[in-house]
């Protein structure tokens with residue numbers, strides 16, 4: 068089966084920025100895929116190219132084997148994009164917006180699916196409301212319904228939960244999970260890393276137009292970034308300096324509290340405890356914190372400031 072999205076050697080220049088510098092990546096069919104990166108990394112540019120809305124300078128991009136330039140119509144039909152910005156025509160009702168969008172794809176009798184979308188996105192009561200009369204969160208839900216009106220196999224969500232309240236975010240994710248479970252490929256960009264961690268099977272991280280990581284979420288989180296060990300100690304005198312041998316690992320020492328950074332797989336907690344005991348120091352409390360996606364992300368996109 069063709070990859071849901073295949074990007075090869077993609078370059079894009081704006082007048083003053085080389086926004087994509089030879090990006091290659093593939094999203095497998097049926098995957099829940101995360102596209103992460105700091106502000107200005109090139110995520111929206113990449114999405115807009117996949118959607119056939121932005122020209123590029125070099126490379127190839129295909130949606131389920133259809134070239135986004137040579138086979139634009141087919142590629143576009145297979146894709147639903149929920150844009151970052153909420154754009155709408157204030158003169159139409161919610162149902163009209165969805166009917167018009169169906170018309171763009173040549174779909175006539177689409178009412179049953181429109182009803183299903185309205186229901187799933189909790190918009191049924193607002194079907195006859197004018198777009199301008201909706202709250203921001205509701206408008207965003209209409210954008211999602213609009214992107215799905217032609218039942219695309221591949222769905223791209225560009226920051227769908229930015230500025231959305233917790234309740235709506237939960238219901239959106241429940242809906243997106245259902246879409247994924249029913250066989251759709253989902254590509255998500257988000258600045259909420261815990262969302263990506265919870266939802267995505269694989270994650271690509273781009274930074275300043277370059278792919279800096281592409282791996283399963285699990286493997287990314289397991290990358291050898293340190294774990295934090297927090298200790299409460301009892302000593303005759305508060306410690307003035309870290310015990311010998313542990314000093315390079317100690318990040319903070321405050322009286323009887325000590326925080327150490329341990330390297331995954333090579334540093335053992337037991338050895339730390341033994342080293343402390345050898346100095347007559349007892350440990351009264353201990354807490355360990357694993358690196359999360361946020362730590363990995365920061366590590367991979369840490370910028371060399373000029």
Ligand SMILES: Nc1ncnc2c1ncn2[C@@H]1O[C@H](COP(=O)(O)OP(=O)(O)OP(=O)(O)O)[C@@H](O)[C@H]1O
Nearest residue numbers: 081082084086104105106107108109110111112113
């Ligand atoms: N239409 C445009 N004209 C000129 N430069 C642009 C245009 N769109 C984006 N850029 C520039 O291209 C680079 C990539 O921007 P892009 O919007 O793709 O990043 P992003 O990863 O989506 O960022 P964010 O997380 O802030 O949405 C940035 O330096 C941006 O200023």
